[in-house]
Amino acid sequence: MALLPAVSAVAQKKAPPSTFGQVVGNAVLCVDHLDNKAFYAYLLTAFGPAYKHEGGAYWFRTDATLWGAPVTDVIVSDDTSALVFMGVVADTTPEKLEPAIRAASGMAFSKADNSAFPVRTSVPGSKIVYFRSKAKVYCARYKPLPKHTR
Numbered sequence: 001m002a003l004l005p006a007v008s009a010v011a012q013k014k015a016p017p018s019t020f021g022q023v024v025g026n027a028v029l030c031v032d033h034l035d036n037k038a039f040y041a042y043l044l045t046a047f048g049p050a051y052k053h054e055g056g057a058y059w060f061r062t063d064a065t066l067w068g069a070p071v072t073d074v075i076v077s078d079d080t081s082a083l084v085f086m087g088v089v090a091d092t093t094p095e096k097l098e099p100a101i102r103a104a105s106g107m108a109f110s111k112a113d114n115s116a117f118p119v120r121t122s123v124p125g126s127k128i129v130y131f132r133s134k135a136k137v138y139c140a141r142y143k144p145l146p147k148h149t150r
Contacts, residue, residue, distance in 0.1 A: 107122050
């Protein structure tokens with residue numbers, strides 16, 4: 001009997017922090033500095049350990065929303081590539097997410113081409129792409145040069 005409360009508490013989803021929209025939303029729209037170590041620590045605190053480490057990224061499950069769309073995953077880069085990146089997978093399509101982002105943030109996206117699944121890019125550099133049947137929004141930047149010590 002004493003174990004039941006602990007087991008049920010672990011099984012419950014953790015609510016996102018009140019800062020989720022500002023911190024994660026600004027990062028994936030490329031309007032904030034990308035620091036993968038700081039974002040990893042933020043996500044670890046907010047959602048617990050990553051559920052997978054794949055493709056140069058840590059993947060965290062969420063029970064959050066951005067721009068009115070449910071966010072199922074947040075990804076943050078590890079240190080294995082020349083890029084630092086942060087992204088979210090939203091349970092909607094890019095065609096529906098793009099106007100929601102524009103309405104909430106004022107940020108416009110342009111299509112790279114007229115293909116069936118065009119990459120949509122904003123002026124700051126964020127991208128909206130298909131991720132299977134969902135939308136992925138991400139920002140990727142080259143890592144800054146390491147600080148030199150003397």
